[in-house]
Amino acid sequence: MGMTARITRQITDYDNPAALATRLRQKRIAPLVELIRQAHARHGEVRIVDVGGTRAYWNILPAGLLAECRAQVTLVNLQPPGPAATAGDTFHYHQGDGCRLDEFADGAFHIAHSNSVIEHVGDWARMEAFARETRRLAESYFVQTPNFWFPLEPHWMTPCFHWLPEPWRIALVLRYSLGNMERCATVDAACRQVESARLLDRRRFAHLFPEARLVTERFFGLPKSLIAIREASPLPG
Secondary structure, eight states, X not given: OOHHHHHXXXXXXXXXXXXXXXXXHHHHTHHHHHHHHHXXXXXXXXXXXXXXXXXXGGGGSOTTHHHHTTEEEEEEESSOOOTTOOOOSSEEEXXXXXXXXXXXXXXXXXXXXXXXXXXXXXXHHHHHHHHHHHHHHEEEEEEEEEBTTXXXXXXXXXXXXXXXXXXXXXXXXXXXXXXXXXXXXXXXXXXXXXXXXXXXXXXXXXXXXXXSEEEEEEETTEEEEEEEEEOXXXXXX
16 A cells, blocks of 8 residues: 555544544534534434435444434435445435435424535535525534635545646546545546535635534644534523
8 A cells, every 4th residue: 555545544534543534523523412412402302414424424423422312313315325224213314415305394303414515516506505405404503514725635635636727637537546536537537526526615615504603623723624503592581
């Protein structure tokens, strides 16, 4: 394994408790843990929708938290769950488009969550649709996305890759495997790969979630990711 591959694994391997990625994510999700505890205190249970998430992701929470708070997590993805996926008392699987979830009523959940998803849904119109669905589905939400102004692009793991003109990025992925992305064999595949991630800056992210408290996650002082957090309104009296 080459040096670049080892660095990429250390930064992005969320299954490794010792990896830098895991330690950063554990720190990041502290406000999400608080939202879960608040929802349980209000309702005696917690209904969560995780758009674009996986069951393995939730292992990052403190052990026993979901059971303690009587939480149910609905995992929404474009693709149906694989044959190994089994629903249970805690996790449920739903095939759907996070930009249009008409099958769920307004406020159907206590918490809406997505982690590094909104940058993959498509153009600006689809990002707006994704944000609208997130905001209407739950009284609280926690949405994270990589920051455009962080110099290391998190998918291709190449410094300044996302700041290059699109034709340059296409040329690079036609020639090299970069980070988590395999080298593309055709121009069509290269165009689709480059268009698969569109990073947001703070101004655009704030526009999508206007009532949220925005948190900037920093790495050595640099703005690594953005988090939009909305807490439920206080109970009257």
